Amino acid sequence: MGNRILVTRSSMPPMEEYFEEVAPLWESHWLTNMGVEHKKLEADLKERLGIDNLALFTNGHNALECILEAMALPTGGEVITTPFTFASTTHAIVRKGLTPVFADVNPVNLTLDPESIERLITPRTCAIVPVHVYGNLCDVDTIQEIADRHGLKVIYDAAHAFGVERVNEDGSSDSAASFGDAAMFSFHATKVFNTIEGGCVCFKNEDLYPLLNQWKNFGITGPEDVEYVGGNAKMNEFCAAMGVCNLRHLDAEIGKRKTVAERYWDNLEGTAGVTVFRPAKNIRHNYAYLPVLFDPSVFGATRDDVFDALDKAGVGARKYFYPLVNDYACYRSVYSSDRTPVAKKAASQVITLPMYADLALEDVDRISNIVLGCAR
Known part of the structure; x- marks a missing residue:
């Protein structure tokens, strides 16, 4: 690359720290399918984000697709979202058989404008997928009020917002993971926190945890049962270990x-x-x-x-x-x-x-x- 300055560069832990974290894998030979590092990272992330429910995925896109699926939104239902986002947000909506409806953004921080959302709601609207653009939090309270009034799900694309918190007047804080019915995070190598490739969904309803794990594992529900046409979106142990290390820093x-x-x-x-x-x-x-x-x-x-x-x-x-x-x-x-x-x-x-x-x-x-x- 010479002396060229790149637009971003991945954060990495000290090499020795990562080697120490992954060394036990040469003893266990358990490299994927939700092993020790996967479980460790899930626990560490829940503590860091201050939430109770979280599921890991191979990337943020698969995480978003799976939470849209798990929410059982009606086929062809309208989902209000933003055009000022990466392709993944809209592609996930479309690939799940839903119809994106584009609201405008506000000029202050380029997140979804609640007034634009309100104007676009129809009897076919089933959800809102706002994006915390550049880590700037959406107007979460107004969006939630609109959603509650119209009976809509709110699923945040929080790909940019890992580690972002809103500080309340009493000094307490709410992480970006706590807003809406669910929030998706990307752990791509270019993000503030990365697992090389990876992502997660944080969610309010604890009943979604087994469902999400089934959807990301081919829809398998038991040793001899496959109830859903799921995919393969399980984070491997090397990626999880990178996350365990990076989270410390x-x-x-x-x-x-x-x-x-x-x-x-x-x-x-x-x-x-x-x-x-x-x-x-x-x-x-x-x-x-x-x-x-x-x-x-x-x-x-x-x-x-x-x-x-x-x-x-x-x-x-x-x-x-x-x-x-x-x-x-x-x-x-x-x-x-x-x-x-x-x-x-x-x-x-x-x-x-x-x-x-x-x-x-x-x-x-x-x-x-x-x-x-x-x-x-």
């Missing part, structure tokens, strides 16, 4: 990421035509991404101009999320991004800058100077 990693994020914000905030996203004061953030919006009519350069300048200087950035899901080739014959104008504008202006725990502050300054040098 999570607070230190988030602390480093916070330092990087604050340096970016200090460098860029206040520049005409540039929007950054500092967390709300009552949020303990994970600093998963460093999104920036560029308004070309004020900044004097487009998002693409900035992207190209960074690329020319050997800096990786990402247009995340662009294009909108409702502009994908597989969806645009049915949907129009013109119906979600706030999301469409954000998609045309957004870049995520390099962000990882060990990114040197002098590199942050260099990246910031390249960005600011694009202004006209």
Whole structure:
């Protein structure tokens, strides 16, 4: 890769720590099918997130598909969601025989706008799948009030939000895992917390635990019984062990990421035509991404101009999320991004800058100077 700065870099524990964690596998030869490391990680995550029910998966996408299946939502039912997300969110809805309905986002943190949700509810609506974009929490209380009033399930795509907490007035806190009927997390290698590949679902109804484990194991319900047409989505022991190790270092990693994020914000905030996203004061953030919006009519350069300048200087950035899901080739014959104008504008202006725990502050300054040098 030379001296190129990548948009992200995976966090890893010390090599010796991981080797020590996986060494017993050479004695047991139990490499998958919910072994010791799998059980250890489930327990550690429940303690960390402050929740009672959690199931591990091979990745966040399979986790989302399985919770949608386990909720027994009606075939063809409408699910209100956001177009400002990764493909996985919408694909999971469609692959489960449901119909996505795209609400717009709010301009403050680019999460689902509750007023837009309310306007789209019909007798066919069965669920809401909001996304905590970039680790920014949705308006969870208003969304829950809407869902309760209309009898809808709420399943959060919390792929970006591991470790994020809302601090309440009494000093207590609620993790992103605690909102809605369920919340899916991704543990992909690029996430703040990773298991190399992996994911989980946290959920309120404890009766879902055996059902989710059956769905992720071919629908097998007993030694001689297969009741569902399930798939194979079991996390293996090596991935679980990576999670056990990485979880021990999570607070230190988030602390480093916070330092990087604050340096970016200090460098860029206040520049005409540039929007950054500092967390709300009552949020303990994970600093998963460093999104920036560029308004070309004020900044004097487009998002693409900035992207190209960074690329020319050997800096990786990402247009995340662009294009909108409702502009994908597989969806645009049915949907129009013109119906979600706030999301469409954000998609045309957004870049995520390099962000990882060990990114040197002098590199942050260099990246910031390249960005600011694009202004006209």
